[in-house]
Amino acid sequence: MDMEKQRAIASMGGRAAHQQGVAHEFSSEEARAAGRKGGEAVSQNREHMAAIGKKGGEAAHGRRRQRQESQQQS
Numbered sequence: 001m002d003m004e005k006q007r008a009i010a011s012m013g014g015r016a017a018h019q020q021g022v023a024h025e026f027s028s029e030e031a032r033a034a035g036r037k038g039g040e041a042v043s044q045n046r047e048h049m050a051a052i053g054k055k056g057g058e059a060a061h062g063r064r065r066q067r068q069e070s071q072q073q074s
Contacts, residue, residue, distance in 0.1 A: 017023035026034070043049055 014023065
């Protein structure tokens with residue numbers, strides 16, 4: 001089954017569950033706990049975290065450089 005068809009079927013199931021009132025809706029407390037759990041799991045992979053940090057640093061440096069160049073041209 002292609003991904004688009006699978007998504008459409010899953011979407012219909014989700015809508016039906018909400019209409020029937022049996023779908024689970026996260027409270028802000030549950031969502032916060034889930035986010036914390038996910039963050040802890042991801043942060044255990046040091047290589048992954050290093051790659052994220054490097055990418056962010058490069059992006060910030062690039063924006064800073066663009067700002068400086070545009071100010072010098074003005």
